[in-house]
Amino acid sequence: MIQFAGIALILIGIYGLMTTKHMIKLIIALNVLELGANIFIISVGFVKNGLAPILTADVPSDLLNFVDPLPQAMVLTAIVIGFGATALGLAVARKVYGKYQTYDLSVIGGEE
């Protein structure tokens, strides 16, 4: 089910990006999209009987049945990159707000 949710979040994020002109809502939709992508990536490496990929004293050494650790490492990277882009996007949005007193791009129109 969570696999479906990941793809659904990606699609909902794209829908959000297409239907709004409000800067903050665009970034929110982008975050939903990124979240969906992250869930999707995690579910690529998921195996049913797998354990969290951490060696502990309880894990028998002859049967290391873990989920795929590589997608998790990728998502770790992607989350941080997403935060960086979000912070920068909001900073830019704030600059626009300072200039036009609104976050709505349809109000601002074409900036020439």
Added chain:
Amino acid sequence: MWSPVWLIVLPLLMAFISVVIKKQQYLLLNLSILLNLAVLYLAPQGMVIIGGFRPPFGISLNFDRYAFISLLLIQVLMLFATFIAGPLAKKYGTVLLVLLAGINGMLLTNDLFNLFVMIEVVSIASFIISTSNGKFTHTFHYLILASVGGVFFLLGAVMVYAYTGTLVVQGLFATLGQLPNAISLIPMMLIILGLAVELKLMPVGSWAKNIYGNSNVLTGPIFAAVLAPAFGFVFGRMMGEVVVLNPITGYTLLFMAIATFVLGELAAYRQKDLLKTLAFSSIAQSGLAIILFTLNLPFAAILLLINNALAKSILFWVATGVSTAYETSSMKGLRGVFYNHRILGITFSIASLSLVGIPLFLGFYAKVTAVMAIFTTGLIWIPVVILATAIIEGAYMMKWLLQLWSPAKEGHLASTEEVPEKREALNMTQIVAVCLVALILFVFGLVPQRVGRVLSVASQAEISQVETVAEGGGQ
């Protein structure tokens, strides 16, 4: 010791240092570019492992002729760009250092996920550079599009991993080619869509006209002469090593690229604003490079990318310098401006003639090679479209050259009275730098075959893929 990893690490190290010694940012920037050129000269070519684990377990760098040529071009243009941008480059010194590290990483890396990370580094750095235009809504537009593109690229890379179990770029097409068409379709589309934003491909390249069209002396050359060829080379690498096209995706990509090319040139023709004209021209040229890479003609594409990078850098330097000095970039306001700036006018003319592809310039050789190469693929209508569009390009470039040189109104004799009052556009050292690049372009135009021989080695290194869209779909 002389490992190509220095090309990435050195600018990064300088960037981290430059945060605390802000005054020396500019020095560190130029120093690292010069050291990079030395590393480029000294480092032996071949695969370089990072982290001590061989691929596919670890990340590796692929430093071949193709990477060498692209890196050399980027370092040289970056050096000139920072030199001419002067005070602006000082303010954005750290950002430019990170940008340089990211571009070098992007061109060197041999790992699909690492490529995604490097693309993100480059795009975030380019967002920041584009804010120096002061048009924040444009930056925002670009930021959203590029971030979505990044997510698509990431999804494509992950799906490639899911299907093939590897992320190594080199020879990935062989593994992907064994998969059924229906399976490889989605990751390939995602990877191409991810790159399409930065490549300014038709529907998603709309950011470029605003960012380029309002550029200043820093952003114009950085975007048109450094970022555009860098992403062009990355796309070439992807087409050569990763992307497997079937007739449907291949023709879709081809039509999108042709539409970008033709509509871009038409839009450029209709512009009355110098920077906007150059913006649309850049979009169109990017489309042409994509056509060539899609048809698997890397040699012609590399020639075209180099010609465009050199020509566009000169055009943007002169155009932004002049339009900043005269506070306008419209055709009316700049009429006859080269009467005041003859040297700039000559370099601008050389660059635009080479861009259009007039004989005796590198652009001519590039365009002839491109057209001849496409003829060999059997798709006769594409060269016809390209030639027809080249006429449009020639027409508007000539129109601009005439207007910028001639102070006369239509139907009157030229007189110097209508020339705008002289203002300083670029200072002496900047003019010397622009002239140097123009000289490089000019000399390349004199010995195109020699340049071609050097580049053909690079294109052979890049291309290991045999199957092309032309062979697959043209029959």
Added chain:
Amino acid sequence: MSMVLILEWVVGIALIGGAIACVTTENILAAIVRLSLLSMVAVVAFALMRAPDVALTEAVIGSGLVTFVFVVTVKELFAKEDKNEEVH
């Protein structure tokens, strides 16, 4: 159905519902709060997918810092909302 499976369904539906609610609302502050909640549900999803590292990172960065940055960005809108109830 085992407990885990039921939980997976609940989390999946919560994710989809939360995302729709987050994207379709006209109120900015509500959208931000819903994004934060969505991110917290995603933390549970990551934990269910046996990704504790990712869950922890998402909890701190995704639902903590991102929400903070959003709220600080639109803090002027709070002031506006006090005056007139409608915020777009």
Added chain:
Amino acid sequence: MKKFISFLLILVLAFFLMTSLNSSLDFFNPPNSLDETRMSNAFIHKNASGGSDPVEFGKSTGLEDGSANIVTSVVVDYRSFDTLGEITVLFISALGVGLLLGAGTGAKQRSGFILKTAAKLISPLMMVTGIFIFTHGHLTPGGGFPGGSMMATAFLLNYFGSGSISTDLKSLKWMESLAGVFYIVIGLIGLFVAGSFLQNYLPTGTVGHLFSAGIIPIIYVLVGLKVGSEVSGIIADFSKSEVTS
């Protein structure tokens, strides 16, 4: 109207994706265990560069990678170069936020007594938790990114508590810079000593011990410090910024 078209487009896309993914990948029905041929098995069994030593928690010594947390060993050892790129992304966006919003003079945050006291109590606790998380990144879930962000959150709470940013921003810059420089220098030592950039050149010790895994804990501490200072910088810039013009 626009919403309707978008909705239809999304539906078509959804149908296309679902059918394609369902037919091509056993994505909606994950396998019971990881495929034998997957390269990730090498990360789990720690035999990417050959060898067949069994991996046992608390017993195995001298493996190619000594981290008990396998995600950490991928992030900081096998694919450490990605992490370097990642902190660069955060570095550059913190810098960009600073360039865009840095001109703000600092709005005073008025906070009540309860918030003040609570913040003073909690922020050292969070600081310690953050430090714990990134020093144990090779043993427990977490690592440098959440740990560093936790530290930054403590910084944020401190700001709400005291009403102004007491920590010297200059020292944050120094920490940020030095952590990055040391990361690269550690990598370069690997280049000179072991032959490739970011290669592990310290003994990997026993899996599961605090002092093990070679350069992994060192790098993760540096990542934690760097992320902490960068995120603190972003928070400070956003908090200080006022709408100007």
